[in-house]
Each structure stands twice: as structure tokens, then as C-alpha cells.
Amino acid sequence: MTEHTVKAFDEDITRxxxxxxxxxxxxxxxxxxAMDALVKGDDALAKKIIEGDKKxxxxxxxxxxxxxxxxxxxxxMADDLREVIAALKIAGVVERIGDYSKAIAKASRxxxxxxxxxxxxxxxxxxxxxxEMVHDVLTAYGARDAALAREVIAADRKVDNFYNSIFRNLxxxxxxxxxxxxxxxxxxxxxxxxxxxxxxxxxxxxxxxxAATGTYPVDDDL
Amino acid sequence: xxxxxAFPVASLALAAIASVAMGIAGAPWWLAFAVFLVWAGSxxxxxxxxxxxxxxxxxGTFNRDDMGEFIEHAGTPxxxxxxxxxxxxxxxxRNLLGAHVLGQDIRVAFRHPEAVSLLERGQxxxxxxxxxxxxxxxxxxxxxxxxxxxxxxxxxxxxxxADISRAHTDFxxxxxxxxxxxxxxxxxxxxxxxxDGGKAPPEMRRKFLDTVLSEAxxxxxxxxxxMSLSRVEAEKHDLPQEELPLRELVETAARDAAGxxxxxxxxxxxxxxxxxxxxxxQIEQLVRNLVDNALKYGAAGETVTVTLRRLPEAExxxxxxxxxxxxxxxxxxxxxxxxxxxxPSRSRASGGTGLGLAIVKHIVERHxxxxxxxxxxxxxxxxxxxxxxxxxxxxxxxxxxxx
Numbered sequence: 051m052t053e054h055t056v057k058a059f060d061e062d063i064t065r066x067x068x069x070x071x072x073x074x075x076x077x078x079x080x081x082x083x084a085m086d087a088l089v090k091g092d093d094a095l096a097k098k099i100i101e102g103d104k105k106x107x108x109x110x111x112x113x114x115x116x117x118x119x120x121x122x123x124x125x126x127m128a129d130d131l132r133e134v135i136a137a138l139k140i141a142g143v144v145e146r147i148g149d150y151s152k153a154i155a156k157a158s159r160x161x162x163x164x165x166x167x168x169x170x171x172x173x174x175x176x177x178x179x180x181x182e183m184v185h186d187v188l189t190a191y192g193a194r195d196a197a198l199a200r201e202v203i204a205a206d207r208k209v210d211n212f213y214n215s216i217f218r219n220l221x222x223x224x225x226x227x228x229x230x231x232x233x234x235x236x237x238x239x240x241x242x243x244x245x246x247x248x249x250x251x252x253x254x255x256x257x258x259x260x261a262a263t264g265t266y267p268v269d270d271d272l
Numbered sequence: 273x274x275x276x277x278a279f280p281v282a283s284l285a286l287a288a289i290a291s292v293a294m295g296i297a298g299a300p301w302w303l304a305f306a307v308f309l310v311w312a313g314s315x316x317x318x319x320x321x322x323x324x325x326x327x328x329x330x331x332g333t334f335n336r337d338d339m340g341e342f343i344e345h346a347g348t349p350x351x352x353x354x355x356x357x358x359x360x361x362x363x364x365x366r367n368l369l370g371a372h373v374l375g376q377d378i379r380v381a382f383r384h385p386e387a388v389s390l391l392e393r394g395q396x397x398x399x400x401x402x403x404x405x406x407x408x409x410x411x412x413x414x415x416x417x418x419x420x421x422x423x424x425x426x427x428x429x430x431x432x433x434a435d436i437s438r439a440h441t442d443f444x445x446x447x448x449x450x451x452x453x454x455x456x457x458x459x460x461x462x463x464x465x466x467x468d469g470g471k472a473p474p475e476m477r478r479k480f481l482d483t484v485l486s487e488a489x490x491x492x493x494x495x496x497x498x499m500s501l502s503r504v505e506a507e508k509h510d511l512p513q514e515e516l517p518l519r520e521l522v523e524t525a526a527r528d529a530a531g532x533x534x535x536x537x538x539x540x541x542x543x544x545x546x547x548x549x550x551x552x553x554q555i556e557q558l559v560r561n562l563v564d565n566a567l568k569y570g571a572a573g574e575t576v577t578v579t580l581r582r583l584p585e586a587e588x589x590x591x592x593x594x595x596x597x598x599x600x601x602x603x604x605x606x607x608x609x610x611x612x613x614x615x616p617s618r619s620r621a622s623g624g625t626g627l628g629l630a631i632v633k634h635i636v637e638r639h640x641x642x643x644x645x646x647x648x649x650x651x652x653x654x655x656x657x658x659x660x661x662x663x664x665x666x667x668x669x670x671x672x673x674x675x
Contacts, residue, residue, distance in 0.1 A: 064357060064375075064376060064377045065356075065377060067376065067377055067380055068356070068376075068377025068378065068379040068380055069379070071377065071379040071380040071383040072379045072383055072385075072388050074383050075379070075382075075383030075384050075385055075387075075388060076385050078383070078384075078403070079384065079385055082403075102385075178407075181407065182407055185403060185407055188383060189370075192370070192372060192373070192376070192380040192381070192383075193370045193372040194372065
């Protein structure tokens with residue numbers, strides 16, 4: 051990006067981008083840790099994720115304040131305005147990703163008898179895909195890379211397919227073993243949360259595309 | 273320089289006193305004034321052209337451009353951060369993180385919480401960062417504070433080290449997993465047969481017994497492969513001494529690997545008169561593994577070509593080519609890893625143990641040879657093995673004594 055005549059504006063935008071990246075880094079690690087906590091049944095890690103979410107929330111409000119201040123004081127135009135608007139929206143979405151990780155961490159404490167659940171071997175693979183999407187979309191944001199953003203959007207289909215197969219798997223598991231329904235239901239929520247993480251990564255990708263090019267990517271998911 | 277322009281107060285005072293003295297002594301006032309002017313003028317000239325002061329030699333303070341040039345070609349990624357922004361990134365760092373990080377907030381380049389907290393603290397220190405570029409890589413981020421707000425960041429790749437230690441644990445985990453899978457199905461089927469007490473229809477019993485047999489054979493193959501792998505690994509350092517006529521060995525082993533059913537799918541094209549020093553059983557196993565892989569993963573019904581040539585640089589070259597779907601480039605570097613599979617479900621279905629190419633690699637290494645795998649997606653794969661010949665060896669005609 052070319053330098054701005056008003057140096058303070060340049061600094062504000064850089065700081066805004068830094069804050070978003072920091073939030074993203076926290077959310078990315080939260081997703082990975084949540085999957086680890088789920089698979090290993092690590093309650094201490096789950097607790098850490100739940101507490102770590104506060105930091106993401108605090109950063110979100112910081113981004114909000116800064117973005118509003120930039121708009122009010124500097125009245126940005128064209129790509130600068132897009133940048134600020136995108137930052138505002140991305141912060142909200144990344145915060146949601148953090149919340150979903152927290153929800154997975156909470157659910158992981160409710161799951162008993164891990165060895166008996168086949169979906170527990172599918173969920174980490176699904177989580178890995180979602181975490182990769184979050185990672186890639188943040189890289190795309192840092193690099194203002196619209197092509198990478200489109201790749202992330204394309205990857206969401208895989209996460210959705212995973213969700214569908216885990217859903218079927220869990221439902222048949224519940225029918226066969228009614229005694230484990232509460233655990234299976236928790237796992238279903240976890241799968242749902244991962245699926246939502248994928249969707250939100252897609253949303254961020256759309257924002258990145260918008261900030262970089264001024265248009266939204268064509269949505270062929272009909 | 274400041275001292276060059278110093279006002280020569282003393283000299284001017286002397287000139288002034290001289291002029292006044294001339295005036296007192298009776299000289300006309302204009303003469304005294306003219307003398308003063310000339311005197312002062314000469315002083316001004318002398319001061320204006322002072323002897324050039326020797327410039328102090330720089331004691332190593334770099335400006336920013338020097339610093340950038342200095343680190344530009346370093347092999348490790350290096351960055352300079354100034355007030356929370358990246359002001360310099362050398363070539364390695366730009367390749368790793370992308371050129372966009374220049375001028376950006378540090379957090380855009382390193383968003384991992386560990387890195388962010390280290391850099392925010394502003395004190396020298398290290399942080400381990402997982403997933404800096406790709407999700408599984410591990411980098412050590414080494415931050416060195418220079419002055420307030422200025423610091424150097426060095427990145428060290430630790431992925432390989434972590435990989436090695438993971439490979440050891442993985443091997444044990446994989447091996448036990450691979451051994452357990454056939455065992456559980458054997459136990460399952462046998463239990464069913466026993467509990468049922470002979471009431472099941474004979475064809476169903478036969479089907480169960482067939483499964484038990486095939487799983488037991490798979491287990492046997494696996495144990496055999498594991499044993500040969502560890503044997504080859506153990507013998508890796510002693511060069512085999514036996515002199516082998518390669519052609520017969522390769523032809524027999526290739527036919528053997530194909531078995532009666534797949535015999536017509538193998539095309540042999542072997543030159544005679546090639547002798548290497550080797551271990552007959554291991555070379556046989558190498559050919560068997562390669563031909564078996566090619567038949568298994570090549571397209572059904574397509575032929576597999578086995579070629580044996582003598583290269584001018586005194587090497588024997590064995591090529592096994594299939595016409596299959598090929599192997600994606602990202603898999604190629606890992607193919608010889610134990611239990612590495614490009615498509616686990618297909619490999620298991622065809623009874624693969626995941627050890628074939630690992631064994632091949634060790635055998636080739638023991639024979640001081642080279643293993644190349646070339647593959648084009650959609651066209652097929654060629655595995656090429658080159659092994660040095662016995663000097664002047666014509667094993668087919670007259671076996672020479674060991675030298």
C-alpha cells in the first residue's frame with residue numbers, strides 16, 4: 051500500500067491490522083488447542099482456552115474503538131475505507147471463532163468414555179481442516195491475497211462434507227447405543243461448532259477479498 | 273565543523289590594538305583603519321580555509337540501509353523491527369513470510385500469541401512458534417533488543433528436529449497399530465465361528481475362514497517385512513561380498529512377484545552379463561517389492577516393464593515402470609518412510625504393509641546404489657535403481673575370484 055500523506059493515518063491502519071492479526075493468532079491457537087483438549091480429554095487445557103477467550107474479546111473491543119476513531123477523525127476513502135470496514139467486520143467474526151473454540155472446550159469436559167466413539171477419530175481431521183482454513187485466511191489477510199482467500203472459500207465444502215458424514219455417523223451411533231446419547235449429542239455440537247468455524251473463516255475470506263479488490267467473490271454455493 | 277568556524281577573537285583583538293597604536297603614534301586614521309581591515313581580512317582568509325580535519329573513522333555504527341544490505345543474503349530469516357513495525361526483512365525472511373510484511377505491524381507477520389507476547393515485552397528472548405507458515409512447522413523466534421523500540425528477529429527452523437523425534441514414536445505407534453488391525457479381525461471371526469457351534473451354513477463358514485486366513489497372512493507379511501527391515505538396517509554398513517549375475521536374479525524375482533495370475537502383465541527387457549556385488553536374497557526382495565508395487569498400484573491390466581541395462585559409468589540400472597495414475601509430487605519425498613501411504617485405504621485393501629519402499633531404500637543404500645522415483649500424474653511411475661558393477665565383471669561367462 052502506498053504511504054499516506056497523513057502519517058498518523060498510516061500508523062492507525064497499521065495498528066488496526068496488527069490488532070486483527072493478534073486476534074487471529076489467538077483464535078487460531080484456540081481452535082487447535084480445543085481439538086487437542088477434546089481428543090485427549092485435557093481439562094486443564096480446556097480451562098486455559100475458556101480463559102483465553104477473554105483476551106480475544108478485549109482485542110475485539112479495541113479494534114472497534116480504533117476503527118470508529120479512524121472513521122470519525124480521518125474520514126478514509128476508497129481502499130482505506132474498505133480496509134477499515136473489513137477490519138471492523140473481521141474482528142467480529144474472529145471473535146465468534148474464539149467463542150466456538152470455547153464452546154468446544156466446554157463440551158470436551160462433558161465427554162465420557164472417549165475410546166468408544168468412532169467419530170472422535172473423524173473430528174480431529176475435521177478440526178484440522180477448519181484450523182487450516184483459519185490459518186490460511188489470516189495469512190491472506192496479512193498479504194491482502196485475494197487468490198488465497200478464494201482457496202479458503204473453496205475449502206469450506208470439505209468441512210461441510212465432514213460435518214454431514216459425522217452427523218450421519220453420530221445419529222446411527224445414538225440409535226444403536228441409547229446409553230451414550232448425551233455424549234454423542236455433545237460431539238454433535240462440537241461437529242456443528244467446527245462447521246461454524248469453517249463458515250466464519252469463509253466470511254473472513256470474503257471480507258479479505260472485498261478489502262483487496264472492492265468486490266465480493268462470486269458465491270457458487272447454491 | 274564547529275571548530276573550523278570559531279571566531280579568532282585573540283587575533284582580531286591584536287589587530288585592533290595595533291591599529292589603535294598606529295593612530296596614537298600619529299598615523300592618519302584611514303591608514304590605521306586600512307591596516308586593520310587588511311589584517312582582519314587575512315585572518316578571515318586563514319580561518320575560512322582551515323586545515324581539513326581528519327574525519328573520525330566510523331566505529332561501526334550502521335545506518336538502516338547498511339544494516340539491510342548486511343543481512344540481506346544471510347541464510348536464516350532475519351528481520352529488523354522498529355517501533356512495532358517491520359522495517360527490514362532479508363531475502364530469506366521475505367521468502368518465508370511473504371514480501372508484504374515489510375512496513376507492516378509485527379503482529380501481521382507473527383500472530384502466534386507466544387511471539388506477540390515476546391515482542392510486546394520488548395526484551396531479548398526466545399519463543400517457540402508452531403505453524404508460522406504451514407500448520408505443522410516449528411520455528412524458534414529469537415528476539416534481540418538493540419535500543420528502545422529497535423530489535424532484530426532471527427528465525428530458526430526446528431521442524432526437522434521435531435520430525436525426527438516424532439518419527440521414532442510414530443514408528444512404534446504405527447507398527448503396533450498395523451499389527452493390531454489384522455489381529456482384531458482374526459479374533460472377531462474366530463470368536464463368531466466358535467460361539468456359533470457349527471450351525472452356520474458351510475459357505476459362510478468358509479468365507480469367515482478365508483478372511484481369517486488372509487488376515488493371518490497379512491500379519492505374517494507384516495512381521496516378515498518388519499524383520500527384513502530391521503535386518504537390512506542392521507547390516508547397512510557392511511558391503512555385501514557375493515558376486516551376483518543380475519539378469520537371472522531379476523527375471524526370476526520379477527516372475528515370482530507377479531505370480532501365475534499376473535504373469536502376462538510383466539514385460540521383461542534385461543541385458544545379460546551384468547554382475548554386481550550384492551546379497552542375492554536382498555536383491556531378490558528389492559525386485560519383488562518394486563514389481564509388486566507396480567502391479568498393485570498401476571492401472572489394472574496395464575503392463576509393467578522391468579528393464580535392466582548397463583550404464584557407461586559402470587553401473588547397473590534397473591527400472592520398473594508402470595502405467596498407473598502416478599504419484600503427486602508432494603508425496604515423492606516421503607515415499608520411503610515407513611508406513612507412509614499416499615492413500616491408506618487403497619494400500620490396506622491391496623494388502624500393502626507400508627514397508628515395501630522403506631526396505632527397498634535400505635537395500636539400495638547397503639549396495640551403495642541410488643534410488644530414484646519419477647512420476648507423472650496420469651501417466652505412471654518409474655522407479656530407477658542404480659548399483660555399481662563389479663569391476664570388469666562378466667559373471668555370466670566366467671565367475672572371477674573375489675578380489
